[in-house]
């Protein structure tokens with residue numbers, strides 16, 4: 001418990017989605033110690049930030065909190081929104097290659113190869129473990145968000161062609177970031 005509290009910011013209203021190349025995005029995150037009551041308001045704030053930009057998934061490192069959890073959904077009709085704490089991939093099969101975006105790379109999408117069907121196990125905020133199998137977008141979301149927890153970003157998954165095609169967009173993000181940090 002005390003371990004997370006040191007990382008969870010007290011001022012949630014000022015929490016923002018951070019953008020590439022902020023170094024907090026490329027750092028592997030720490031395992032969450034459960035139960036932790038400070039995670040619920042943090043998760044609520046993440047849902048808020050995610051919905052405001054019409055995202056379907058947001059990982060804690062994307063708001064500068066290097067803990068292993070993400071929020072998601074609803075992805076398909078009838079889905080619930082959900083919090084995934086300390087998620088692991090239990091099985092992955094098949095293939096898909098689709099355009100993928102990331103809230104930390106605004107304005108950029110690129111084709112990424114992923115598994116087609118993925119089963120994850122994770123804890124809910126209540127400390128109960130659950131399993132979920134996703135295919136298509138949901139399978140991609142699982143892989144994308146768990147990548148964030150390992151510090152792996154779109155830019156690390158891109159092929160040479162996608163990197164060339166997005167050269168300008170990446171450079172723009174780098175320049176914006178430098179502008180902000182020197183301001």
Ligand SMILES: [Zn+2]
Nearest residue numbers: 101102103104
């Ligand atoms: Zn992302």
